[in-house]
Each structure stands twice: as structure tokens, then as C-alpha cells.
Amino acid sequence: MARSKELSPNHRLGQLIAATGWDSAGVLADRVNRLLCQAGSRRVIHRTTPYKWLRGHVPSGSVPALVVRALSTALGRDLTFDDVWSHRGPTTVTEVIRAHEGLDQPWDITGLHKLLRELDAVPARRVVPASTGTVLTTPAWQSLAAPVPRLIAPREPTTAVPPSALRIVDSLVASAQAADDREGSSARQTIGMSVPIIVKLLQEGDYTPDAGAHLARSVAQVCQTLASMHHDELAAGVSQRLYLMALRAAHAAGDRALVANILTRMSGQAADFGQAADAVQLAAAPTEAAAHTAPGVRALVAARKGIAHASARELDAFEASIDDSNRFFEEAAPQVATPWAGHADRTELDAIAGRGLVILAAKRTADPLIALPRASELLRARAQTPLGGDHQRSALRHGALYSLAQAHLGNLDTAVDAAETALTRLPTVASTRSVMLLRDLAFALDRHSASYPRARTVVHEIHDDLCRRLRLH
Numbered sequence: 001m002a003r004s005k006e007l008s009p010n011h012r013l014g015q016l017i018a019a020t021g022w023d024s025a026g027v028l029a030d031r032v033n034r035l036l037c038q039a040g041s042r043r044v045i046h047r048t049t050p051y052k053w054l055r056g057h058v059p060s061g062s063v064p065a066l067v068v069r070a071l072s073t074a075l076g077r078d079l080t081f082d083d084v085w086s087h088r089g090p091t092t093v094t095e096v097i098r099a100h101e102g103l104d105q106p107w108d109i110t111g112l113h114k115l116l117r118e119l120d121a122v123p124a125r126r127v128v129p130a131s132t133g134t135v136l137t138t139p140a141w142q143s144l145a146a147p148v149p150r151l152i153a154p155r156e157p158t159t160a161v162p163p164s165a166l167r168i169v170d171s172l173v174a175s176a177q178a179a180d181d182r183e184g185s186s187a188r189q190t191i192g193m194s195v196p197i198i199v200k201l202l203q204e205g206d207y208t209p210d211a212g213a214h215l216a217r218s219v220a221q222v223c224q225t226l227a228s229m230h231h232d233e234l235a236a237g238v239s240q241r242l243y244l245m246a247l248r249a250a251h252a253a254g255d256r257a258l259v260a261n262i263l264t265r266m267s268g269q270a271a272d273f274g275q276a277a278d279a280v281q282l283a284a285a286p287t288e289a290a291a292h293t294a295p296g297v298r299a300l301v302a303a304r305k306g307i308a309h310a311s312a313r314e315l316d317a318f319e320a321s322i323d324d325s326n327r328f329f330e331e332a333a334p335q336v337a338t339p340w341a342g343h344a345d346r347t348e349l350d351a352i353a354g355r356g357l358v359i360l361a362a363k364r365t366a367d368p369l370i371a372l373p374r375a376s377e378l379l380r381a382r383a384q385t386p387l388g389g390d391h392q393r394s395a396l397r398h399g400a401l402y403s404l405a406q407a408h409l410g411n412l413d414t415a416v417d418a419a420e421t422a423l424t425r426l427p428t429v430a431s432t433r434s435v436m437l438l439r440d441l442a443f444a445l446d447r448h449s450a451s452y453p454r455a456r457t458v459v460h461e462i463h464d465d466l467c468r469r470l471r472l473h
Contacts (some may be wrong), residue, residue: 007056151212
């Protein structure tokens with residue numbers, strides 16, 4: 001057998017790792033794994049793998065570019081591929097960008113259309129790590145301060161936009177939101193195909209300013225829905241990018257309520273990924289944006305703001321947010337809800353508050369023996385949502401949280417019943433986030449498996465059947 005070609009040690013990579021001050025090359029694997037997760041990949045780099053790279057190996061796929069990104073961030077300067085790697089390996093990814101890169105455009109018609117071109121032609125094989133800090137929070141406040149542009153048709157429109165076209169667009173938007181609510185992320189590719197249709201109408205259509213605002217609002221809503229779906233699949237960077245584009249379109253439409261809703265979703269995403277400071281900042285802006293909107297919108301914004309405060313361990317601020325949400329909801333009861341906020345009924349708002357209490361209990365910010373019974377009361381109705389109807393994704397997620405709270409309280413019969421109900425929803429709901437939550441639930445129930453056979457059965461189903469179905473093992 002012929003001897004394979006000897007690889008030369010990668011001294012460039014070694015010098016860069018040394019310059020970071022990390023205690024071992026394994027830290028590089030940790031940083032790359034974080035970027036992989038943020039980009040929605042399930043690939044995991046072992047902590048010893050960077051030592052192979054130091055011996056001359058070049059990894060495949062997106063990893064070489066992510067190594068460059070991780071080292072650039074650690075050293076505070078931009079590095080190229082050739083600064084890090086001594087030769088080209090089996091690299092297939094052509095571009096790595098941060099979620100916010102290229103989106104710093106003017107808050108006017110020109111800037112909007114540049115972003116629309118980005119939506120209409122997303123390059124293939126793109127890796128999008130998530131962003132943090134001011135690059136996320138600054139656009140939130142800019143969306144409130146920038147003047148709303150007057151959307152007018154292009155000088156030489158090529159496509160008529162009659163009222164029937166707007167009705168078709170509305171149907172696409174409503175169908176996308178309903179699919180997200182019922183099924184999670186399963187339809188994201190199909191829904192993504194609707195974006196170029198709406199973009200083309202806005203870029204090339206013959207419409208009045210009111211119809212232009214209508215189309216911009218539709219772009220914002222579809223982008224927001226796609227962002228939610230990508231967040232469900234842990235693709236944090238892609239999700240952030242879509243949320244930022246949705247924010248621009250909602251601002252161009254002059255829809256402050258929709259701006260507020262998008263910002264609260266961005267805040268919730270930051271909380272989910274452990275960026276508590278960003279979550280709180282992003283939750284403050286929509287409170288101002290929603291100041292003069294319908295009480296139903298303000299109730300939803302306040303409830304989601306509570307999640308941000310819970311993630312930051314701010315118990316008093318959490319309680320104040322939930323009190324505000326309840327007060328606004330009481331004012332909103334006789335009114336017709338904004339279409340995209342129609343799901344924010346008493347059951348959903350209670351479930352959001354219950355989720356915040358579970359977070360506070362897990363962080364030991366609130367006494368679990370007080371917070372978890374209260375959380376259970378708030379989560380129960382959503383956990384018991386009938387199978388097959390609306391709100392299945394929310395019912396799956398909050399049902400798992402309800403089961404988790406009951407397990408920690410030692411109410412094992414109730415915990416297992418709720419876990420079994422949640423599991424029955426999983427085949428029809430695509431949500432990696434929910435599967436990861438079910439794995440946390442399995443860990444909690446597994447502590448009781450030896451003495452409680454029903455818990456052992458549920459743990460077995462989660463680990464050996466359902467998680468494998470979603471290829472998470």
C-alpha cells in the first residue's frame with residue numbers, strides 16, 4: 001500500500017491560537033461548536049480535533065471558515081482563509097457572514113430596496129453565525145427614531161398590483177403564520193418561496209402608497225414567520241438576519257405594532273440563547289414602539305418582556321411586566337385583536353408568564369417551591385390544548401415545561417401524563433428547540449426511573465424513538 005503524503009504542521013494556526021491566550025486548543029473547538037449551533041448545524045467538533053488541524057489537517061464543510069471567524073473574534077482583527085490555513089482542504093462553504101452584515105442601510109426607500117434584493121437572492125452554501133451586542137440593539141432603537149418613508153411605485157413599473165393581488169398576498173401571509181403556529185418549522189422552505197413573489201410586487205409593481213405599505217407589511221410578516229421557524233431549528237444567525245429584515249420592512253410600512261412584535265421576538269430569541277443583556281435591551285424598545293397601539297398588542301409585548309427579565313434574573317421587573325400584561329389584556333377584551341396577535345389569548349399569555357417562572361426557578365432567582373406551583377397553574381391550560389387543532393407548537397413546548405415543573409415538584413403522575421401528551425404532538429410539529437426541551441424533561445424524569453416505571457417508559461420513548469426520528473443522537 002502506498003504511503004499517504006505527509007502533512008506539514010500548521011504553524012500559522014498554532015501561532016494564532018497562542019496569541020489568543022487560550023489555555024488549550026480545545027477552546028477553539030468550543031468556539032467553533034458555538035458558531036455551528038448558531039448556524040443551525042448539528043455537527044460537533046471534539047475538543048481534541050484542533051490538534052489534528054495543528055498537524056496539518058484541514059476540516060471539511062463550513063468548519064474552516066468558522067475557525068477563521070472564531071479566531072478573528074478572539075483576536076479582534078479580520079483574518080483571511082490564508083492567514084489560518086496552510087492549504088485548501090475539502091471546503092464546500094463559499095461564504096460566512098454575521099447575521100447583521102450588509103444590513104446597515106439607510107432607513108429609507110433606497111435602503112429598503114437594497115435589503116429586498118438580499119431577500120430575493122440569498123447566496124447558496126452560506127453560513128450565518130449569530131450576532132450579539134449593539135449590532136442587534138442599535139437597529140431596534142433606530143426603527144423607532146427613523147422617519148417612515150412614503151412607499152411609491154417605481155418609475156417604470158412592470159407589474160400591476162390590483163386589490164386581488166393584495167388579497168392573494170394576505171392569504172400567503174396568513175397561511176404561513178398558521179403553519180408556524182400548528183406545525184413549527186416543517187413548511188419553512190415552502191413559505192420561503194413566497195418571499196420573492198411579494199418582493200417582486202414591491203420592487204416592480206404599480207401601486208399606490210397605501211398598497212406599497214401593505215406589501216411592505218406583508219414582507220415583514222413573512223420574514224418574521226420564517227425567522228421564527230429557523231429559530232425553532234436553532235439556526236440563530238439565519239433567524240436574526242430575517243428578523244432584522246422584517247424590522248426594516250415593518251418600519252417602512254409604518255406599522256408600529258408589527259415593529260414591536262418583531263422586537264419582542266428578537267428579545268425572546270436572545271433570551272433562549274443566553275444573551276440576557278441583549279434580551280432586556282431588545283425588550284425595552286418594543287415597549288416604546290407599542291405605547292400607542294391596541295391594548296392586545298401591548299399585553300403580548302409586556303408578557304414577552306417578562307421573559308427577557310426572567311432570563312436576566314430580574315424578579316421584580318418580571319412581576320411588573322406580567323402585571324402590565326394582565327392589565328392591558330383586561331382593557332383589550334372587548335376589542336378585535338390585530339390578526340397576527342390573535343393567538344395571544346388568556347391561555348397563551350398565561351403560558352408565557354408560566355415559562356418565565358420556570359426560568360426564574362431554574363436560575364434560583366425565585367423560590368422553586370413557590371414559583372413552580374404558580375407556573376404549573378399558568379401552564380396547565382396550554383398544556384391541555386386539544387390535539388390536532390391550533391397552537392400545537394405552543395402546546396408542545398409549554399406542555400413539556402408543565403411536565404418539567406411537575407417533575408421537580410415530585411408530582412410524577414401528573415408529570416408523566418403531561419409528558420405523554422406532549423410526545424403525541426411531536427410527530428406533527430417540527431421543532432428542534434422543543435426536542436431539546438423534551439431531552440431536559442427526560443433528564444429530570446430519569447432520576448425517578450428506578451422507582452417509577454412510567455417515568456422510565458417515557459424516558460425511553462424520548463431517547464430511543466423520538467429524538468432518533470429527528471436525528472439528534
